[in-house]
Amino acid sequence: MRLQDRVALVTGGASGIGRAIVRGYAREGAHVVIADVQPAAEAEQEVVVQGRRALAVKVDVARREEVEALVRQVLDAFGTIDILVNCAGVQSNQPFLEATDEDFDRVLAVDLKGTFNCAQAVARGMIERKRGKIINIASQSGALYVRNLAPQYHAAKAGVIHLTRVLAVELGRHGINVNAIAPALVLTPPLKARWEASPEMRAYHLGKVALGRAATPEDIVGPAIFLASSDSDYVTGHTLFVDGGFTAQ
Known part of the structure; x- marks a missing residue:
């Protein structure tokens, strides 16, 4: 087991990609804390049944005081946090000319500021212990244009990718690795709903993927385990695109 007795904190761990990572980390021997604005009792139980310790905490990552209380x-x-996965996030489909201040602030607050808040709060302890792994969940839209996703979402995820590089340099001398995963077209309920409403959008999106299919949340788990394990000890500042070849075209 590659994460035996490590303690992992996964934000956004109640559903989707985050929940899949929670299950994967537990399979690899980690104890897992699930932090989410949504109820996470089911995700917590999935860890416990594998013989690991688990804790579910309700938290809004955009609120610094809640994040610090969580930590x-x-x-x-x-007693420790060995691994942080910043997976909490929100999307937006508001077109540029219709975007509101409220939606812009909401997306940036959760997706970018939330990532910053959690990394900052957790990094303090990692610096004391001189080791740690921070994994930020970005998106292919942080690197290129993706139709039907709002500009504010693109900007937030681009910020996550660059923040990953900056933190890798800032924290590297303390033995902390900081990397990102940029998924594309993960088949979660919001994407399913959009595709059901627009078969044309589904065809367009899948036409951009070299492998010809959407990802499942489980497709992100292997890379997340790699970046949390000792196998990636000499990898930092990197964004791993788990996108089926979306960004290759």
Whole structure:
């Protein structure tokens, strides 16, 4: 088991990609904290049935005080945080000319500021221990244009990718690895709903994928395990595009 007895904090772990990573980390021997604005009892139980310790905490990552309270709670319960996965995020489909201040602020607050808040709060303890793994979930839309996704979402995910590079340099001397995963077209309920409403959009999106299919949340788990394990000890500042060849075209 590559993550035996490590303690992982996964934001956005109640559903989708985050929940798949929670299950994958537990299979690899990690104890997992699931932080989400949504109820996470089911995800918590999926860890427990594998014989690992688990904790579900309700938190809004856009609120610094909630994040700092979360980290204190995790340290009190587990004594350490070895792995942080910043997976909490929201999307937007608002066209540029119709985008509101409220939607712009909402997307940037969760997707970019939330990633910053969690990394900052967790990194302090990692610096003391001189080791740690931080994994930010970005998107292919942080590197190129993706139709039907709002400009504010593109901007937030581009910020996550560059923040990953900056933090890798800032924290590298402390033995902390910081990397990102950029998925594309992960078949979660929001994407399914959009495709059902627009077969044309589905055809357009799949036409951009070299492998010809959407990803499942489980497709992201292997890369997330790699970046959390000792196998990636000399990898930092990198964004791994898990996109079926979307960005290759």
